[in-house]
Amino acid sequence: MPPEQEPIVRIRRVSKSYRSGSRVLPVLEDISIDIGQGEFLALMGPSGSGKSTLLNLIAGIDRTDGGTIEIGGIDITKMSETELAEWRSLHVGFIFQFYNLIPVLTAYENVELPLYLTGLSRMEKSEHVRTALAVVKLKDRMDHYPAQLSGGEQQRVAIARAIVTDPTIIVADEPTGDLDRKSAQDVLDLMGRLNSESRKTIIMVTHDPRAARRARSILYLEKGVLSHAPDQTPF
Amino acid sequence: MLLIRLLFKNAFLRHKLRSVLTVLGVTIAILAFGLLRTVITTWYLGVETSSPTRLVTRNNVSIIFPLPLSYREKIRQVEGVKIVSYGSWFGGVYKDKKNFFANFAVEPRTYLELYPEFIVPPDDKEAFLRDRRGFIAGKKLADRFGWKKGDIVTLEGTIYPGKWDFILRGIYRGRDLNIDETQFFFHWDYLNESVLKSKISLSDQVGFYMIGISSPGISAQVSQEIDAMFKNSAAETITETEKAFVQGFIAMSEAIIVAIQLVSLVVILIIMAVVANTMAMTTRERTGEYSILKTLGFGGGVIALLIMGESLLVTLSGCILGIALTYPIAGAFGTYLGTYFPVFNVENETVLLDFIAAVLVAFAAAVIPVRNALKLRVAEGLRRIG
Numbered sequence: 003m004p005p006e007q008e009p010i011v012r013i014r015r016v017s018k019s020y021r022s023g024s025r026v027l028p029v030l031e032d033i034s035i036d037i038g039q040g041e042f043l044a045l046m047g048p049s050g051s052g053k054s055t056l057l058n059l060i061a062g063i064d065r066t067d068g069g070t071i072e073i074g075g076i077d078i079t080k081m082s083e084t085e086l087a088e089w090r091s092l093h094v095g096f097i098f099q100f101y102n103l104i105p106v107l108t109a110y111e112n113v114e115l116p117l118y119l120t121g122l123s124r125m126e127k128s129e130h131v132r133t134a135l136a137v138v139k140l141k142d143r144m145d146h147y148p149a150q151l152s153g154g155e156q157q158r159v160a161i162a163r164a165i166v167t168d169p170t171i172i173v174a175d176e177p178t179g180d181l182d183r184k185s186a187q188d189v190l191d192l193m194g195r196l197n198s199e200s201r202k203t204i205i206m207v208t209h210d211p212r213a214a215r216r217a218r219s220i221l222y223l224e225k226g227v228l229s230h231a232p233d234q235t236p237f
Numbered sequence: 238m239l240l241i242r243l244l245f246k247n248a249f250l251r252h253k254l255r256s257v258l259t260v261l262g263v264t265i266a267i268l269a270f271g272l273l274r275t276v277i278t279t280w281y282l283g284v285e286t287s288s289p290t291r292l293v294t295r296n297n298v299s300i301i302f303p304l305p306l307s308y309r310e311k312i313r314q315v316e317g318v319k320i321v322s323y324g325s326w327f328g329g330v331y332k333d334k335k336n337f338f339a340n341f342a343v344e345p346r347t348y349l350e351l352y353p354e355f356i357v358p359p360d361d362k363e364a365f366l367r368d369r370r371g372f373i374a375g376k377k378l379a380d381r382f383g384w385k386k387g388d389i390v391t392l393e394g395t396i397y398p399g400k401w402d403f404i405l406r407g408i409y410r411g412r413d414l415n416i417d418e419t420q421f422f423f424h425w426d427y428l429n430e431s432v433l434k435s436k437i438s439l440s441d442q443v444g445f446y447m448i449g450i451s452s453p454g455i456s457a458q459v460s461q462e463i464d465a466m467f468k469n470s471a472a473e474t475i476t477e478t479e480k481a482f483v484q485g486f487i488a489m490s491e492a493i494i495v496a497i498q499l500v501s502l503v504v505i506l507i508i509m510a511v512v513a514n515t516m517a518m519t520t521r522e523r524t525g526e527y528s529i530l531k532t533l534g535f536g537g538g539v540i541a542l543l544i545m546g547e548s549l550l551v552t553l554s555g556c557i558l559g560i561a562l563t564y565p566i567a568g569a570f571g572t573y574l575g576t577y578f579p580v581f582n583v584e585n586e587t588v589l590l591d592f593i594a595a596v597l598v599a600f601a602a603a604v605i606p607v608r609n610a611l612k613l614r615v616a617e618g619l620r621r622i623g
Binding site: 055058061063064084087088089090091092096098102104105106107111114115116118119163 | 239240242243246247250251525526529530531532533534535536614615616619
């Protein structure tokens, strides 16, 4: 992160472990990082290294064992479940590996879903949804159900759903993991555009080095410890 | 609106076959429940339609033993008694034993006065009262056998042997749907005259007295006075309200009623099992989706509403269909089983019970799925999708 830039995500001494019966399995230990506004960060690491766990903690869908996570100056580790849910609806856009669209809702309705929790009028919601679908170039497929779309198109709908509330950060967990090469390229292009043109802060977990190279910076997570990619500027 | 659309789509579009089968299961269960409840209400209909100002006096030993006609004047003199009528169970058979219907020899003028719920057109009533061989029949009974006014109807006597010819002089209607329209009333005098000729020991004997009193409050006192009057006589009496008299009959079949009530409860439990099974499968399959909704910021309340709403929607759909089918099927029941159930109408109370049962089942079936969905941690749910 450039020194003059205020971090949008500030993580300090975060640890997380899981229980398996009587055993405690540490996943993250004493993690501290800053992520700047408008950053496009790729988190890499082997399976079980804790990268998805870290992403979940940043997105407020899991709880830390210790440490603090501030997003936009707000410490989300102090929030109750209800506060956290409300915060997520306003500040976080999610992109998942398996798209996770609701199969009985059309593309339009899937994108509209997060707006249900906002106070926008019907007209405003419609405007937001159409804009988001236009950004992902799927305006003409808005009445299609997920099963009528290709994997790449479903992921673009998921991206539209992630950006429709204009969130503070977008978190993406293996967004190209279930796509063919061409669709993966399209999705990464789209995420790149969102970052460069709309200054969206994106944190992406990936196994794929080609996907990671599209990010502005890469962090490696191994055995719960973060390290910088050799060819990236260290924080 | 979006959530309502999602609710409907979840309920009916996800697994169409499963939805159809579940709705069908609830429909059949509600239909069975409604019919069983209707049997129970029909059973108690006599109690419901009995008047608190009518008393029944019968032989203290048993209803099959008669009472002397001479009691009439004595009963009439008891304070509070307004009107005294009487009659006998005739037990006649029309053509075949399976054509069973209730037939009574009654003193017609007082009997019709005591039972204003039997609506007889004035001309028919006059014609009936004038003709000793005349009879009146309920509309359903007349329709069942295609009788027209003026037709001669022959009954084969079982208690009073021989063939008895009667002329249909009038058709009565019930004041409301719960009044039995399958009865046959003729002149007690006609019976008595014939008995006088053939079996003199049965003449001037009646099966029961029906007594109209001035107010319900004096029923106990009047009953006691009447019974005291005939104490230590050759034919002691027992007098009770019409309601108690009918309840006495029903008590003989109490075990059947209890069994039917238990079966109707079992039916409700079966619906609950069907809906609970569907809801359990549904929520298990949608664990990932609930996690997504939670991830997007939807609270537990919305998730609970989606599950409860779906359970309610499926159950109420089946309930409405079941109720809609109950009416024609109860009608068909009434037609084919008119011998046993002269009145077989679906009461509003039964429909209300159907709805209450459906709502209770919907909520009970959704309780555990809702609890599981609320307990679900988002990160854990998302891992299950992966």
